Structures are given as C-alpha cells and as structure tokens.
Amino acid sequence: MHESPATDALSLYERVLGASYSQLPTAVQRFHRLAGHTVLTGWVQTQAPSSLPARLLAFCLGTPRRAGSGPLSFELDASAEAECWTRHFPTRTMTSRMRLVAGKIQEKLGAARLTFGLSVDDGRLRMELEGLRFMGLPCPRWLMPQVVAEETGKDDQLHFRVAAGVPLLGTVAAYDGHLDLGPVQASS
Template structure:
C-alpha cells in the first residue's frame, strides 16, 4: 500500500476561499485556519443581546448565545471541504457547519444558512453577507446589511468580533473576545 505524504491534504476551507490572500493573514489567523482535524480553543467572551420579542425569535432560530460575559470554549473539526464549529458560551453550545459554494463561505446556524464573502483587510478576515436562506427560502440580502464579523490578531492572540442586527428587530447579538489553543 502506498503511503500519502502529510502535506497531501487538500487546502483547508479558508485557504480555498481566500486563495493567495490567505498568505497575507496574520500568522495567528493562518495557524487557526490552516489545520485539518479536531482542535480545541478557550478564551473569554462578552455577549450583548437584543431585547425585543422579534430579536429573541431570530436569535432562537439561529441558536445565538445569551447575554453575558465569561469563558468560551470552541471546538473546530476541519475536514475535506467542510468545518464544524461548536462554540460553548456559559455551558450552552452554538453549533454551525461551514462549507464553500460559489466562492462564498456558507454557514448553517439553526434554521438559517448564510453565504459570506471573505476578504483580507490589514491581515484580518472580514465577513460580508451575500446570501441568506431560512428553511431553504431566499431572503433579501439588504435585510442583513448590518451583520458583520471580523477575525484578527492583537498582541499575538486570536480575536473575534461578531455583530448582527436586522430591520424591525434591531440588535440580535454582538459578541467579541479572544481565544488561545487549549
């Protein structure tokens, strides 16, 4: 039986989507997004949530975290063309599945699937909504113009900043913090 060299793995999801831009990422971002297999991280997070009924319903449909501050644990399982992320906020898990389609990073959160355009800006990754489907039904992208995400490195540590607001409901969630490898 022929053995396969360790570097024969297909490109990771982020390397595939970012192409040559991947090499311009800060080293900490490259490290997090260049690995195959199961990896665990821990850190601190602050979460703000919207207060109205519609905001609560939207957050429930996507499994968004509750308001609070404290520890976060993240497990990433990266395989061929797909990643599964489990983020645990105060013992409550938010799970998502990520894959590439049509040059977009697709992320399934509960009942909703987002298509994000990834860009590298000053060594950081920014996410911009390009497509949204709820239960398979396309929704107007303009409703999601106030969803933003950014991954970056500060003082050698991986940081994230995610905010989501939609018309009528207002703020759904804003969470930000940092991670270290567990």
C-alpha cells in the first residue's frame, strides 16, 4: 500500500477538508491517503435506473444500468493533483476522474462534470453536489440532481453509499457497499 505522508503531499480530500479531516473514521482517512496505483476489492449492490430517460442518462454517465449485487474491484490512481477511480461493478465498469478546482472536488463522469463540497457529519464524509455541467452546459437549478454520496468506515473497511436522482426522471444511479482496505494490493 502506498500512503502519502501527512504533511508532504496531502490528498485532494485532505486539502478540501483541512482540520476536519481528522474527524473521519480511520478507514476513511486511510482510503483517502492512498497514492499511486492501488487495487481494492469489496462488495456492491446496485439499483437500476427508475425510468427509460434515467437509463439513457445512466448510459451517458457510464453508471450501472442493472440491479444486482456481487464482488467489486476498485482501481485507484492517485496523486496530489488528481485521482482516477475505476469501479468494476458486476455488470459494468465506471471510471471517473477527480481534481481540485477552487477548493472543491470536481468529478468528470462520462458527459458530466460535477462539483462537490465536502463535509464531515457524525463520522461520515459527505459529498454535496454544488454544480453540474452536462456536455459542457450548466445544469439549471430546477433540474439539479439530488445526490447522496457518503463514506464511513469500520476496522479495515470503507463503506459507501451513492444515490442520484433527477427531477422528473427518478433514480439515475444508486449503489452501496464496501471496500476492504487490508491487505491492499499496490502496483506501479
């Protein structure tokens, strides 16, 4: 496992959260300090989009389009400047790229660029959607997705829950599960 030093090269998440980073469970801190190329495994449960238009949007974003559960393989390529997350769900592979923009996490996911603020609430890392551009166009407030994205941890497991719904379309993406943090398989 490659973990960046606490003071030399802070992770994107450490830089956004500042002092409140230390309020996160150890497993969440450990996950967000991983650097280089790391492969983690775990378990995931996915939900299908709730309508045909939601399935089409899920296709554009690269999110899972079928309900199911099974093993999850997660590849992380992380540096102090950017992170690439590749999630190998049982029925789909989803890749997103994160970077720091104006003190926020910006995630590129398919045709979308999402901007998130981070907070720590009752031992949970919460990602709060603050902006969205789809195919380069800003999303109007009335159409802004409602997103739940949170992480918590216990022992050597990172637990996550993500759900995104769009007004009039319903659920576009929803999945939850965990990643096992130890032993971590690292490669160069």
